[in-house]
Amino acid sequence: MVVAYFLLPLDHLGPQRPVVSWTLFALVLTVVALLLLRQVRHVLIDRPDSRPGMVISLLILLSVHIFSATYYALAKQPGEFTGLHTRVDALYFTVVTLATVGYGDITPQGQSARIVTVLQIAYSFVFLTAAATALTQRIRDTVVRRTERDRPG
Template identity: 80%
Template sequence: MRDRRTAHPHPHPRTVWDAVRPWLLRIGIAVAVVVAYFLLPLDNLGPQRPVLSWTLFTVLLTVVAVLLLRQIRHVLLDRPDSRPGVVISLLIVLSVHVFSAAYYSLAKSPGEFHGLETRIDALYFTVVTLATVGYGDITPRGQAARVVTMLQITYSFVFLTAAATALTTRLRSMVVRRPERGRSR
């Protein structure tokens, strides 16, 4: 009689380190995004360099959107080699920080925001807008700030909802497949 482990080899890690290493990498990437947000010279953007500011914002947001669409496509095509849960989570973290940087830069222009003065304020406003809470303590007053806020709401509605739906689809298919594997043994 054959041992189950040799009859059905599983791609389980050989050591604890093999299991922990990928998670440490992912956490490290998320931490790097947060640290970069607080260390990048965002004070040099905004009204001092409007063309550079808008170009960076547009390029970064487009790259994140394309990468999110790619992950959604992997889920729809049921690519088993993809890890959409991890990648989509990191892309959401990145998109939050891209919008936060845009808000922080926009706040340097007089009249664009009321109550947004620090990077924490910008991050807070981004998360509050993403969660559709809207406490009213920070408000976009200028036209550019309102446009970016509307863009964030639309972006979240389209891309992040599609990404969350793709993740739900992937999880559902994984749950359905597990019992099938158990029956085939």
């Protein structure tokens, strides 16, 4: 996934194709959010044939790369970001925002960049937190079942 992020032709997105860029961002992020919610549902109904550990982890990683790609494309527009010039910068800013660290070396200056940053924070609160909580619950339930099964008696 990381290799794909660095190889995707992201230079064709951004200010020269704003409608395509925003549509693609919204579509892909919506699909990933729906897939995350589906995995959360599988955990809540204790669906035994699902593999939420792998799927949720991949979808969280995909979410990070979607926001990174969006930030990289937005940075092509003058005045949107200070300090964001490369794909590594975009990935770094995404992870720093996700971790709520905010070092301040890269800052969203333009309205579009600030909107996407707010969307990332809200998306993290709602979808990534729900997915991580569901995954933790699934792991906890699995450990309890195995412990009870292996207990002599």
